[in-house]
Amino acid sequence: MNILIVDDHAVIRQTLGMIINTEFPNADCSSVETGRACLDVLQTQTFDLVILDLNLPDIDGVKIAGLIRNTYPEQMILVFSMNPSSLFAAELYRLGVMGYLNKQADISEIRKALNTILRKKIPYKNAHYKTADNSGPTRKITANPFTKLSQRELEVARLLAKGKSMEEIASHLCIGASTIRTYKARVFEKLEVASLYDFLTKVKLYELEVG
Numbered sequence: 039m040n041i042l043i044v045d046d047h048a049v050i051r052q053t054l055g056m057i058i059n060t061e062f063p064n065a066d067c068s069s070v071e072t073g074r075a076c077l078d079v080l081q082t083q084t085f086d087l088v089i090l091d092l093n094l095p096d097i098d099g100v101k102i103a104g105l106i107r108n109t110y111p112e113q114m115i116l117v118f119s120m121n122p123s124s125l126f127a128a129e130l131y132r133l134g135v136m137g138y139l140n141k142q143a144d145i146s147e148i149r150k151a152l153n154t155i156l157r158k159k160i161p162y163k164n165a166h167y168k169t170a171d172n173s174g175p176t177r178k179i180t181a182n183p184f185t186k187l188s189q190r191e192l193e194v195a196r197l198l199a200k201g202k203s204m205e206e207i208a209s210h211l212c213i214g215a216s217t218i219r220t221y222k223a224r225v226f227e228k229l230e231v232a233s234l235y236d237f238l239t240k241v242k243l244y245e246l247e248v249g
Contacts, residue, residue, distance in 0.1 A: 039156070040084065043069040044076045044102070045091040045118070050141070054089060054118070054148075061149050062156070073097030080110060087136075087156060092119040092126065098189050100126055100133075107133045116155055116162070121192070125185050127167050137162035182244050186228040194221040198234070199241045 039062055043051050051069040058065050068083070070076050073094045080088075088106065092099030099119065106113050115135045117126075120142075127138050136155045139148060139162075151162040161167070187195060190211075197207045204222070208215040231237045240246075 039065040039086050041065055041067050042076065042079065042083075042085045042088045043067060044071075044073070044088060044094070045069070046071040046093075046095050047091075050091070050118075057145060057148055058152065061152055071095070073099065073102040076102060077105060080106065080113070086114065087152075088113060088115045089118050090115055092117060092121045093189055093193075100129060103130060103133050103135055107135075114155060114159075116151060125182060125192075129185070131167065136160075137164070138167040139164070183229050183240065184244055184246055187225060191221055191225050191228070194218060195225050195229075195237075195241075195246065198222065198225070199238065199246060 041058055041062075043054050045051050045054075055067040055069070058067055068079070068085075070079055071094075073096050076088070076090070090099055090103060090106075094102065099117070103115055103117070106115060111134075117130055117135055117138045118141060119126075119138075120140065130138060137151050139151055143151075147164065151164070154160060154162040184192065184195070193211060194207060197210060202210070204215050204218050207213075208218045211218070226232065226237060229237060229240055231240060
């Protein structure tokens with residue numbers, strides 16, 4: 039059994055690898071840190087499962103999932119991310135992703151998801167994912183304006199919602215303050231808000247998880 043872990047955090051890759059090898063002793067776990075590396079390795083190797091983070095440093099994780107499913111329709115994918123499921127679950131379900139685990143999930147849930155997908159070959163529908171099956175393939179996407187944001191814009195939005203200044207956000211993301219201002223303007227434009235008050239109102243209305 040071959041499994042590919044796509045995540046830019048070494049601790050996550052190592053932890054998932056240990057959990058997988060405890061549950062599936064003969065599994066061969068490979069890992070990459072970027073979306074581009076994921077697509078490259080899939081050109082030369084086959085995997086029983088791809089475990090995919092959505093917050094990758096180069097390419098939007100949802101886009102990566104779509105590219106994988108379009109190119110390799112039989113490839114099973116499990117998303118493992120800190121992003122709130124309400125933003126992306128419906129779209130990922132539509133793409134055929136087998137499950138959506140939050141990184142705060144305990145080990146027993148991770149094991150359950152792995153067994154459901156790898157042994158039973160069926161989607162793992164926990165509380166983060168099962169509503170996607172009942173709400174229609176695109177309804178949540180159009181209803182929640184935060185789905186319009188790119189991964190970087192979403193990061194900026196979360197930090198804004200936590201009350202961080204432009205300089206603090208720039209320092210946290212290692213990006214120039216002027217670039218952060220550009221991202222803020224894009225966020226406000228996509229959310230159709232004109233002030234910080236309106237922005238925070240939408241954050242509360244759509245229950246954006248800010249960490």
